[in-house]
Amino acid sequence: MKTLLIISDTHNMGLSSMPERLLTAMDEADYILHLGDGEADIRSLQSCYGGKFLFVRGNNDTIGEKERVEVIDGCKILLTHGDLYNVRTRLEKLLARAREEGAAYVFFGHTHTILVEKLEEVTFVNPGSLRYKGSYCYAVADKGKLYAVKADINS
Numbered sequence: 001m002k003t004l005l006i007i008s009d010t011h012n013m014g015l016s017s018m019p020e021r022l023l024t025a026m027d028e029a030d031y032i033l034h035l036g037d038g039e040a041d042i043r044s045l046q047s048c049y050g051g052k053f054l055f056v057r058g059n060n061d062t063i064g065e066k067e068r069v070e071v072i073d074g075c076k077i078l079l080t081h082g083d084l085y086n087v088r089t090r091l092e093k094l095l096a097r098a099r100e101e102g103a104a105y106v107f108f109g110h111t112h113t114i115l116v117e118k119l120e121e122v123t124f125v126n127p128g129s130l131r132y133k134g135s136y137c138y139a140v141a142d143k144g145k146l147y148a149v150k151a152d153i154n155s
Helices: 020-028 039-052 092-101
Strands: 002-007 031-034 053-055 067-072 075-080 105-107 114-119 122-127 135-142 145-152
Touching (some): 002 122, 039 053, 075 145, 092 105, 114 145
Parallel strands (some): 075 105
Antiparallel strands (some): 067 075, 114 122
C-alpha cells in the first residue's frame, strides 16, 4: 500500500505559502505528484523530496516531460497536465490516450477544478488548483486498486 498526495496548478505560490498541515502530509506521503504549472514550486519540491516527488510539465512550465506513466503498487497511472487533450471541455481524448497506454487511472490538472470521476474503465483524478482553489487530492494505491479523495486546505 502506497499513499499519494496529488497537487497541480500551484502557479509558483511558494512552499512558504502552503499550509503547514499540507507540508506535513507531503512529508508523510509515499509519493507527491505535481501535475504541472508551477515550475518554481516543482523545483523546490524536487529539491526537498527527491525520488518520492514525481511531476509533469504544464503549459506554463519549461521543465519535465509532458506526460509519463507510473506504476505504483500495481496501479498503472497516466500523468499529464491535460492541456494536450482539451480537458476543459471533454475527457474523451484523454480516455483514448489512457487506453493506448493501458492505464486504469489518469491524473491531470489544467482546469483548476477538482474532479474524481470514472469514465468507462478509467478513473480520472484532477486535484484542481492548490493556489487558486486550495484543492488537492489524496490517494491510496493498494494492489492494483486506487482510492482517491478530494481535499481542501481550508477544511
